[in-house]
Amino acid sequence: PLVIGKNENFCVVASDITPILKYTKEVIFLDEGETVSVGGTVDFVGLKDSVEKRIFHISWSERDAEKGGYKHFMLKEIMEEPEVLKNAMAGRMKGSKVEFEELKGWEDFLSNVEKVKMIACGTSHHAGMLFKYFIEDLIQIEVETDVASEMRYRKTKVDDETLFIAISQSGETADTLETVRKIKEKGGRVLSLCNVLGSTLTRESDRTIFLNAGPEISVASTKAYVAQVVVLLLLGVELARIKGKNIPAGFLDDLQDIHARFEEILENSNLIRDTAREFVKFRNFMYIGRWMGYPSALEGALKLKEISYTNATAYPAGELKHGPIALLDEDFPVFAIVPTDRMKEKMLNNIMEVKARKAKVVGVVTEGDDEVFRLLDHTLKIPKVHEYLYPLVMAPVLQLFAYFIADERGLDVDKPRNLAKSVTVE
Structure with a gap:
């Protein structure tokens, strides 16, 4: 560019x-x-x-x-997330009503959409995965996710009942752009989520929803990810309205106040720092989660991997006995995504399996859930919200945990080795 x-x-x-x-x-x-x-x-x-x-x-x-007094851009950008949420929702959520000016004139097309295909890479792909779980549960239409670096080489079906959603913070991600061009050549309709006005993706898409997150300098994406997730949640609510589906009680109320929940978490960042220090010496980590917790596990592992150079992997917790559990011992800790949602009981069983292998377990846990607290070696608390919103409120916890480990190791958090902010080549 x-x-x-x-x-x-x-x-x-x-x-x-x-x-x-x-x-x-x-x-x-x-x-x-x-x-x-x-x-x-x-x-x-x-x-x-x-x-x-x-x-x-x-x-x-x-x-x-500018850093504005913070040690790193990454820390500054995490601390900006409450304001980012407000900016991303401004003009799009009014009381309990969600409305996108960007989608005006597309109501007939969206009402007939029976399939959504996500186009994204890295962190943006994880946001797309969360959208898949959310939409398939909310309005029961099929959502397909694949990394753009693979999707661009597949024979993708394009028709009038399929919506393609491309996600990119920079709007310049090479594989995402090439996939969008391939879809457009076949006559497909592309809606993009992007943070940069005038970027290539926004110019080549049919419609664009801007994230309004402000410039993100650190290579590891934090506030843009949060903006992507909240915009996708709002988009899901809009699709539900167009298709005549009901929104679960309490969800929109919790979403309206989500910035306040972020403020509560960030005010207690020192507790996350203290827990992170307990794991600085470990060179391996396994993140596990189920349902909407699985994309969060992937994102948490990616953050730890890219800025601290820890060999961090992520798996659906139900897959542990299909191979990954063989890795675990007292030198291979586990990060469990275990909020109080529909998969909590299943996650508790998986955590007991992990502890039987002598692995230390740290977990993201809903405040007040004593049953989970007693089972874990270390806990990172998040406020109680509607279960659809747990991936959002746990994002700063996952980001800060990775940040503090990398910082304790004296690494260049903003510019990790071998990485660039925008991947503009294949």
């Missing part, structure tokens, strides 16, 4: 919006095959002729791209 920043006196050329913010808020994005000549004037040339380009105004401030 190439971005041109322009003010009255000069132009700035960069591969991203963030470094341009200190000079100008007016930017222009180049499309595939275009070139730009920057001199006394700025001239854009397409494959054949000169082209007119739209100027985008970026609302982010330079201060948004």
Whole structure:
């Protein structure tokens, strides 16, 4: 990607919006095959002729791209999550009513959708997996998830009853973009969730819902993931309304106040830090969960893996006896996702199996659930909410646990080795 920043006196050329913010808020994005000549004037040339380009105004401030007194961008971005939630929901949730201006005119199409296919990579893929569990339970339509790096090489069926949802923080993820182009060539309709105005994904999708999370500098995605999950939950509510399905009692009330639950968790981050210190010496970790806890286990393991270089794996807890449990002993701890939801009793059985192998167990647990507290070696508490919302409220806990382990090891949390913020090549 190439971005041109322009003010009255000069132009700035960069591969991203963030470094341009200190000079100008007016930017222009180049499309595939275009070139730009920057001199006394700025001239854009397409494959054949000169082209007119739209100027985008970026609302982010330079201060948004600074650490603001925090040790790392990652910690700052986690601490911003309550505000991110409010921004992501602003104008889209009014009382108990959910509405997306971005979807106006699509009501007939969405009412006929019988299948949803998610296009995403990494953390965005995990958000898509949560959407699958949520939608299949809420309105009983099939949702297919696959990483874009695989999906782009499959023969994907496209029809008028299928909605494709592409998720990317940057809007420049190579495999996601190539998959979207393949779907568009076949006449498919693509809705994108993105955080960056004017990015390639937003320009190539039929419709875009912006995350409104502000610039995310740290390589490991945190606040953008939270924004993705809450926007997907709102999208699910909108699809349920269009299809005439009921929303479970208490869900929307809890969702409205979700930022306050995040504030409670972040105010007690020192407790997460103290627990994380108990696990700094371990070089292996296994995350386990069931139902909506499984994508959370995958995301927790990814965070620990990418910033602390721990060999962290994740499995559906019901698969332990199909191989993974062979790894466990006193040197291979387990992180259990065990909120008070419909799968709690099954998770308790899995935890007892793990403890029988002498593995230490730390778990995310609903506050006040003494039955689970007694079983675990260490507990990380989350507030009681509707079961659909547990993956959301546990996100900062998983992120901070990984952050504190990496920080205790003296690692560069914001720029982990071998990784880039946006994966723009295959």
